[in-house]
Amino acid sequence: MTIISLSESNDPRAKAALERLLQLKSQLNLSSSPMSRQAPKDMARERAACEFNIEELAKLWAGGEKKYELLQKAFEFIRSDPELVIQPPRNFLELSRDEMREFTMGQIYRATQILKDTKDKDFAMEIIRAINLYSESFSMRFFVHYALFRNVVNMLGNEEQQRRYIDDIDNFRIFGCFAMTELGHSSALRDMETTATYDIATDEFILDSPTITSTKWWIGMAAQTATHAVVIAQTVIDHKRVGLNWFVVQLRSKYTGELEPNVQIGDIGQKAGHAGVDNGWIQFRQKRIPRKDMLAKWVDLNHHGHYTPAPNPAVMYATLIPERLAMTNVTTQLISQALTIATRYGIVRRQGSKNQQIMDYQSHYVKLIPAIAFMYMVQSTSDVLNGQFNILTSGGKMDPADYLRHMGDMHAMSACLKGLTGWYGSEILETCRRGCGGHAYSAYNGISHLIGEWGVMTTGGGDNVVLLQQAARYLLHQLEQQLEFDEYPSFKFKSSIDYIKDSKRYLKNKTWSVYHASDGIKDFTVLLEAMYSILVKRLHSISMSIKKSTAEDVLLECVRVAEMHCAVFMFSVGAEKYGHPTGTPNIEPSVLAIMKKLTALWGFHVLYTYSDQGFKEEYLTPDHIKSIEETYIDICKSLRSQVIGLTDGFAIPDFVIKAPIAKYNGDIYEAYFDTLLSAPKSTGVPPYHANSVTFVYSLSLPSISDCPALPKRPLSTSVLDLRADDIKVIVALGDSVTAGLAADPDAQSLANYLKHYREDLIGASVGVDEARYCPATFFCLDPLHHPSVDHLNAAQTGATTAGLPDQVNYVLKYIGPRTRLINEWKMINLYIGYNDISSFCLPGMSPEHYGNEIYNNLKRLIDNTDNAFINVLTIERYDQLLMKVNEHPDYVKQFADKMNIRNYECVCCANGGIEKIGAQVELYNAQLEIAVDRIKQYIDGTIVDQLLGLNRRNKIAIVLQPLDMNTATVPYDATSNLDGFHPNLKTYRFASRLLWRQLFLKKSDKLRNQDFDSDAPVYCPTADDRIQSE
Structure with a gap:
């Protein structure tokens, strides 16, 4: 069963995803190459070269013909069920933690329905087994509920407690x-x-x-x-x-x-x-x-x-025993998948001077083939131990005396099996990862996911060192009982320590009597004799060392000998099952032959891996070890041509394996590419580009002139789609800060930034207008404008919001009704409030009055113009600047000796100091926000206006733009040394760059409380950037 394609998927989004995939592929060169054409041929050739019946091997692996057939049927059953298997275009390996948890509980719910509704209970259990293989998270949840929670109640609860809980557990109540x-x-x-x-x-x-x-x-x-x-x-x-x-x-x-x-x-x-x-x-x-x-x-x-x-x-x-035995099943679930991936990739991937399959390299197959043999040995051993445990527990109705007599042996074997499989399994996974080169680093190819899922095996259920230490303690105790008291436990079945009964004979063996290690291929007793002799000798030596020192001093040796004991038991199980000269009943002859060869390989793997233990006891000589190694490698080489059939024997469908580089038919390259192209946002500009990538790029851009031009496009027809190059007219309203350096050729200003993208920009100037001024109570000087100089910068030095009507009147002469600029895109910037706040104690200067003046004048402005983006800037905490300047009186040369700076800049701060300004800034900004919100509502119009299309959402937009500097970080010399208040060039540079960046950010992304940096980078907008009008 192949990976589920988009055309087969039961996900409603699959059709659109398929269309997108085909469109993307049409734009790419996906022509086949000699390597991609050869890959399926190599896979088919390898499969045909197998010397055994692959399906019969799969039946043996599955636990018999019936289980195999039910499991294959179960795979087909779950494959198209979206509650059990993620359907394309979603990818199982891309799910977030929350998505994975929700999906896994959905699997549990669906599985409970299946268990309840399926009459064939054997088939229902194979469905559970199939889901276990597909999702380790499902497997673990099921394991916790059944193998742990249920087992504790069943094994440790009395009959009344079992009646009270077991049925609820089994039915997931x-x-x-x-x-x-x-x-x-x-x-x-x-x-x-x-x-x-x-x-x-x-x-x-x-x-x-x-x-x-x-x-x-x-x-x-x-x-x-x-x-x-x-x-x-x-x-x-x-x-x-x-x-x-x-x-x-x-x-x-x-x-x-x-x-x-x-x-x-x-x-x-x-x-x-x-x-x-x-x-x-x-x-x-x-x-x-x-x-x-x-x-x-x-x-x-x-x-x-x-x-x-x-x-x-x-x-x-006692419940820890079945837990550890069940965790051994995880070995076969996960490691078999990784081996299938690495083996298939090793067959189809070619490289080197002869362009050979990488599986042909000795460094490749000698690592992978013993791991494949290990899988089959673990499966056989697990079957034996589970059978023994079931005999003892009898479904929870065990005989206490029998159980206690066997528990030590069962505990020791389950502990060391869990330890060995945990460590060797980790080693195999790393071998598989390296064997797939860089492609294993892709999550889509499964191995990194399997490594993450596997991690718990090395510590969960008990740390491996502790478990192997416990197993060694049991072995040492049993050897001591045999040697000193000639005592051996009475077991119902052949125990893992059966060899200890002959320990005295093994201790008498000086060296291995075999000259050619290859003799052990035909006669497994030759290998077992060596293994048991080494084990007994090592246990005896460790026992003697403990008597002279402590067990802690030989901990590493205890762990090593317990590992070997487990590996030897696994070989003995294989030898018992597959090593009979007359054959084994119910196993097809070709399968028996390959299993015998795998058992032999595992036996030599054990002797080769633990040859140091035999060498320490002088039982193995250097010549022995050399002969063992040669035979070991020879067996691996002889099995090289069988690797595809051996991993096919695991019978894991492609959709369970999930790795495109492990496709059954070997056609991996297009499948791999399709997987990447089908991933969300696999092509195109990333969503973080505007906020991060271009900002990082702009770090090297000291000036707007370094920014690239935007690609040409028709002018926007909507204020919601404005780019910087759409703006033809810039207008300024405000006070002396706005009038200041608006378009000085050397200034870093908003006007000059826009001019970079629109050379014919109209309106930019250095404002020189003056507000209405009353030097005495009996007369005032009228406001002055200088059109030839200020153009559309109507801002006036000394202006309060009371002067806004005059400024609006002035600009409407140029952008109002029946003017040539009425239909051009305009950016109108309003920055006013310092003079209002400084006079907050005077009549008509309250925050509420300020807000009303803003609203009334902006309303009149938008009633008389069109195609405008209005940029209303917030007021900054200039009180913090004034306090800094006060600490450096010599900096302000012109006015320091003439007047108190505080009173000059804040006529209402004579009593209480300029500290009052901070609170007023917050109040005035609040009214500014209210005014802007009211204008937005006015632009939107009534519901009737919206339904009739009479509102002006596409023509007029207004934004409250936070010019949010952390004024506490602005140095005192960032102000003018004429008055210690107005910004100088470097302050304008920072403020302008900050304001420019804010234009292209959504409200939720606006920069806040920015520390002062006069060398802050300039932002270069992209073709996808829009002036944000929300």
Whole structure:
């Protein structure tokens, strides 16, 4: 089953996405190359060269013909179901954490329906298996609920508790999680801090998290979904700790999701993998639960407070065995996918002087083929151990004596198997990543995703070092019992330590009696003899070392020998199943032959990998090791031609693997390109370009003249679509600050920026107009304008808003009705308010009066002109500047000796100082915003106007532009040394560049509280930039 194409997708967006993909491809050169044409041929040739029946191998891998057929049917079932499999154009590997969690819970919901509605329960379970392979997050959620939560209740709960909970668990009426790990404790279970104190008066337990490190941590499904948890806690009865017990605790309402009283839960946050799993932390604050919710298969507590402990405290950890065995299944789920990707890519990719397949390089196949063999060995071993555990537990109805007798061996084997698969699995994943070169770095090719999903295997369920240390301790104890007391446990089945019964014989072996290691290919007992001899000798040597020092001094050696024990057991399972000379019943002969070869390879991999252990004991000589290595590489070489069939045996469909470079038919290059082209925003200008890219580019542009010209286009017909080169007319209204340097040829000004894009810009000038001035109470001087000099800069020195009617009258002579500029695009800039604020205490100068004057004059302006973008600038905290200048009186040469600067610049600040200005600025700016909002509403018109198209939204726009400088950072010498108030050239330069940048930013993106920088970069607008009118 191939990757789901857009044409097959059940997503309603697929049709449009397909059209876009075809359009993009039509613009590209996607002609085939010799390499791309050869790739499918190589894949077909490799598949045809297999010496075994691939489908029969797949049946063996799946667990038999029936399971194989049901699993393939299940893959077909889920493939087109959008609730179970992400359909194009969406890509599973692009989902965010929130999207992945929502999708995974949707999968859970759909899976529960399937389990309920499907009459063929075997088929239903294969559907679950198929979804597990597709989504590790789904697999983990299912695992937490079933393998952890359910297993604890089933294995540790009494019959009444099983009746009360199991049916609800199986039918998903409750969701469960497994609350063992704490922030400060994981493998060291005895140190757990969460307490469950029995209150005999109420017949309840009180759960409490007494410290920060007692917080339950990493708890899967706790953060958002689990309704219940099984919680392990230190049990306190009558003020005494009596050991660890498990409790069923409700965490949140099944119906509302709200937390139960005295339970606090939060999310662990972003993780390296398992984005669809809501790992969380839990704290209990005197949470009360009934006594009946302490799981009581092995313990008992009556309402009088009499406690009967478990026959062996270790049974309370028994659920960790199936957890670790289940985690071994994750090995086959994830690593088999990575190996399929790397192997298929290794077949179709060619390079080198001979343009050979990279799989032909020894450095490639000697890394990958033993890993493939490992997969088949893990599968066989997992089947054996799960079978043994099922015999012991009998669905939760185990015999206590039998279970306790076998538990040590099961614990040791599950621990070391989890440790070995965790570490070797990580090594394999890295090998696969490197084997795919740079393409493995693409998330679309799956391996990086698998690495993230895999990470939990090396620590989850117990740290590997700790687990292997525990396994080694068990092995050392059993060897000591055998050697000193001739004692060996009675097991129902062949144990992983079966070889210890012959330990005395193995200790007598001096060196390996085999000269040619290749003898072990035909006779696996030759290899087992060497392996068991090395294991026993190493265990014995470690035991002697411990007697002389401590176990901590030989920790690394303990870990190494436990690893080897596990690897040897895996080989012994393979040898038992596939090594019989007469064949193995129910296994097709060609499959048996290839499995025997894989088993031999694994055996030599074990001897080669752990040859240091045999060398330490002088059991293996350098010649032995050389012979082992040669045979090992020879077997790898002989299997090189079988790699495609061996990974095909995993029978994983393309849509599950998700990697275009691992397509079954080998046609990888176009598929890879299609995947990238189908991704959202894979081409074109990124949304952050205007705010970041061009801004970074402009860092090297000291002047607007360095900005490139905009590409030509017809003039805009709407104020909503204005570019800088659409503006033909610039108009200025305001006071002396606006009149200042508006178009001085050397000034960094808004007018000069616009002129860079529109050389025929009209209206720019250095304003020289003067406001109405009353030097005495009995007469005033009329305002003056100088049209030949100021053009359309009507701003007047000393102006307040009272002077705006005169300024508006003046500019309307040139841009008003029946003028030649009426239909040209105009930018009208209004910057006024300093003089109003300085006179705030005088009659008619209140903030409200200021706002009304702004509104009335702007309304009259827009009533009499058209095609205008009005830029209203906010007022800055100039009081902070004045206070800085006051600290440097010598800077202001002309007026310092004549008058107090504070009173000169603020006639209302005589009492209380210029500190009053700051509060007034906020009040006046608030009224300015109200005035602008009123103008916007006036432009929009009534609802009737809007329906009839009578409003002027396309012709007139007004924006309150924040000239938001952090005036506290403006140096005192950024003001004029004539008066210590007006800005000088470098202030104009910074303010103009800031205002220019603000023009092209949406309201939500406007720059705020910008620190002063006279060398701030100038922004170069792109063809996609528009003067923002929101």
